[in-house]
Amino acid sequence: MTAAPVLPAPAPAPAPAPAPATPARHSTARRPEPPVRRAGAAGIAVALALHPELWEPLVRYREESRWTSLLDPARAAAVLDPSQHEELAGAQVWLLSWLPGQGTPLHDHGRSAGAFAVAAGTLTERVVTRSPGPQLVTTDLTTGRVRWFGPRHVHQVRNDGAEPAVSIHVYTPPLRSMNTYRVEPTGLVRTGTERAGVDW
Numbered sequence: 383m384t385a386a387p388v389l390p391a392p393a394p395a396p397a398p399a400p401a402p403a404t405p406a407r408h409s410t411a412r413r414p415e416p417p418v419r420r421a422g423a424a425g426i427a428v429a430l431a432l433h434p435e436l437w438e439p440l441v442r443y444r445e446e447s448r449w450t451s452l453l454d455p456a457r458a459a460a461v462l463d464p465s466q467h468e469e470l471a472g473a474q475v476w477l478l479s480w481l482p483g484q485g486t487p488l489h490d491h492g493r494s495a496g497a498f499a500v501a502a503g504t505l506t507e508r509v510v511t512r513s514p515g516p517q518l519v520t521t522d523l524t525t526g527r528v529r530w531f532g533p534r535h536v537h538q539v540r541n542d543g544a545e546p547a548v549s550i551h552v553y554t555p556p557l558r559s560m561n562t563y564r565v566e567p568t569g570l571v572r573t574g575t576e577r578a579g580v581d582w
């Protein structure tokens with residue numbers, strides 16, 4: 383038997399030529415801007431609450447019922463950074479005072495969404511939850527706390543404390559009416575409608 387001839391090893395394949403360098407291109411396309419996140423109604427309410435020189439001279443207290451007053455948008459705008467609070471142009475701002483024991487019935491805000499901030503004292507909010515059945519969940523909101531809400535929010539706000547309280551409410555669109563409710567085992571039962579600025 384004759385030995386098989388030893389074949390020479392194949393020559394290694396030549397390394398691929400490096401790709402010609404392409405000149406770096408400087409894209410002129412603009413990157414998308416990050417979404418603008420405005421402060422919204424809650425930001426406006428808190429920002430105004432932090433300016434007692436704005437609301438303290440205006441606040442009145444009324445023994446027979448809580449006191450409410452519209453806040454002039456121009457006065458509100460004067461203490462806000464306009465670049466952060468653009469919604470103020472379409473909002474409505476109310477200033478409210480609450481003596482101990484004063485409060486609202488359960489109510490919605492018509493078609494308005496918004497927020498309120500406690501500028502002085504403590505307010506207690508009761509919100510209806512629907513699981514497993516209608517129940518009231520209570521939260522104490524001390525000075526500086528803020529609550530934002532959508533148009534379907536139903537709540538009751540009271541001053542259950544011993545000191546007067548002041549709050550600032552921002553609504554978009556402007557508040558026109560509030561439906562009032564009572565809680566039944568089967569759910570909320572509407573009891574009436576109050577017109578903003580007329581019935582309170």
Ligand SMILES: [Fe+2]
Nearest residue numbers: 489490491537
């Ligand atoms: Fe409310």
